Amino acid sequence: MFGYLRVFLMVALLAGVAAGVVNWGLQMLGTAPLILAAEVYEASAPAEPAAQTTTHTHEDGSAHTHDAEAWAPADGWERNLYTLGANLVTGVGYAFLLTAAIVFFGKGADWRRGILWGLAGFACFSLAPSLGLPPELPGTEAAPLVERQIWWIGTVIATAAGLYVAARLRNIAGYAIAVVLIALPHVIGAPHPETPGGLAPEELEQKFILVAIAVSLVFWLVLGMLTGAFFKRYATDEAAAA
């Protein structure tokens, strides 16, 4: 088992770090300037007085306190470096999940199949959640966080399960089950705020949604392709790809 673990770790780390760096680079060019632009509106909003701590109550009645004193990276290179770190962990995390999925599925991978795996990952973790909860700029009104997180995770699981059933069965019944599973979270509906809107102009928000989804697509394609290629190179053994 440890032999396999070592090989899978290597595959996932190589692919995850590389894709994480690519993701970060694209975010620096694409999404980061839009986030900074939106924060100008957020900072000038009169909603919160200049107190050290602010307690506010959410729609669900839960109150919590944002500590203005909580550490945050300074704007500029420090902030961008933390974004790089976060993207590395995200890339490696997704690479772990993707590599595990390839092993569970049991058909092996190469860079071509990897592209399909990447598209599947994009569909599950990015596209499907975005249909109900589009990427948001800072300062956008949103439903209570926990409700959105539950919907997000449920949507990922339902979409992944749908794609799995379709890919495994490859018949009418399989595709029908897949459609039901993939549609289910959207029929239930994502949690939305009672008063939608945001501080940033609508145009900026729309642009952010498009750029964030496009960057995410490239990230997943790179991650899938690299994971597939490294899997073929290091992990193609009958048991890993039974």
Add this chain to the structure above:
Amino acid sequence: MNQIRSVTQTGSKLNARSAALAAAMILAVFGGVFVYGIGFAGADVLHNAAHDARHANNFPCH
């Protein structure tokens, strides 16, 4: 004799497959923990550090 050999081979193939699956399971757990930590964990400091990546990677935020 041949039969015995093929049975043993099938057995070790199954063992190897279980070992690969066990290793993949460990990977999946850690992958889930990493993604959760970056995308969902509530601590203010974690949130602030991962803020821009959370927004760009479309994790529910704030």
